[in-house]
Amino acid sequence: MFPALPEDELHDLAQSIKAEGQHKPIILGRDGVLLDGRNRLAACELVGVEPRFTRYEGNNPTALILAANLCRRHVSKGQQAMIGAMARPFSGHSLRTHAKLHAMSLSRLSAANVVLEHAPDLAEKVRLGTLGLDAAYAEAGDRKARTAALIAQHNELRQHAPDLATQVTEGTLTLDAATATLHQRLEDERLRRRVKEVDAIRQADGEPGPSHTELAEQGEITWEEAHHRAEQHHAQRQATIQGAQQSLEQIARNWTAVQDLAVHLNMPYADEVLDGLTLGARALATRLTSQV
Known part of the structure; x- marks a missing residue:
């Protein structure tokens, strides 16, 4: 899970072990599986030094591996977060608990988890240190959005046009x-x-x-x-x-004029008002006054 030392650093470690001896033993599990010390083992083999081993007797080898390796100087914060995200399923812990137990940034661990879920190919590059976590997270976010859009399209088709959804599934229609x-x-x-x-x-x-x-x-x-x-x-x-x-x-605003005209029908005032109107307006006035 953890990337190996660069070749020049591995040679430096090998020369140090040859000159000063192996300070930390290589840790094996109960079944003989290598838990910690891969680089020390490779360095010993490189200079022909007999490696020194010890056996882990605990019940949580994942925690041991993380504790022993997350703070190594050749592992970046982004790599630490990705390795932590990859190891989390084995612990069964939530992201928050996992971050707290291993003194990791929750936001960085969450970002690594998004990359692991939506861009596993990039997750491996982050783990190896060939791609930064921020760049991988940005691309994973884009992929997540595109996937969500595709799912929404499929759901819309299944709901409103199952015949078209079937054609898409069969590959006869994009x-x-x-x-x-x-x-x-x-x-x-x-x-x-x-x-x-x-x-x-x-x-x-x-x-x-x-x-x-x-x-x-x-x-x-x-x-x-x-x-x-x-x-x-x-x-x-x-x-x-x-x-x-x-x-x-x-x-309605001029209705008082109609009412006033109705009161004065057959009087000179009404005659003068009606005489000054067109034939259409006079007919309308006559009809309106009859309704008052």
């Missing part, structure tokens, strides 16, 4: 093409719903003639054209409603 087809379907459905909504309003208003829906279903116009006409009708209807509202508001 995910992007399937998504584009789905979005076109949804847009077509939206247009049709809108056309039918406007047609229902037209029918309720008592407008004659075939509906836009009928024309589209009969193939006389496309649904896009039907939608265009429906929106035009809706805009014109809204403008007419707004104009009528404004006119009625104006009548």
Whole structure:
């Protein structure tokens, strides 16, 4: 799990052992598996010195390995975090507990865990020291986002277009093409719903003639054209409603004049008012005063 010493440092260690002896024993597990001291063993073999061993009698060899190696000078903080993340599953600890037990930065350990989960190929490079943790974490974040987007696309297809999802699974349709087809379907459905909504309003208003829906279903116009006409009708209807509202508001603001005219009907005042109006306005005034 821990990277070996660079060749020049291994030679320095070998010469030190040859000159001064092996200060720390190489630790083996109960089954003879090497737990700590790989570099010391290689150095001894390099200069022909008989290595000195000891046996670990504890119950947590993973903790021993981490404790013995995480603080080695040739291992960077990023490497330490990655090695810690790789070893954590063997301990069963949470990230927080693992960081606390081994005096590691929780944020750095969390970043290493993201890399390990979403970019395991980069995790190995971080462990070996050929790639920095920050760079690997940035790329892992991008991969995580892309994966999430792909999953969202798949979920959308399964929910709204299982036939397209099946084609993607079978490899007969790309995910992007399937998504584009789905979005076109949804847009077509939206247009049709809108056309039918406007047609229902037209029918309720008592407008004659075939509906836009009928024309589209009969193939006389496309649904896009039907939608265009429906929106035009809706805009014109809204403008007419707004104009009528404004006119009625104006009548309401001037209703006292109508009431005053009604009081003075058949009097010179009323005659002069009506004489100054157009024929249309005079007819309207007559009808209004009859309602007062």
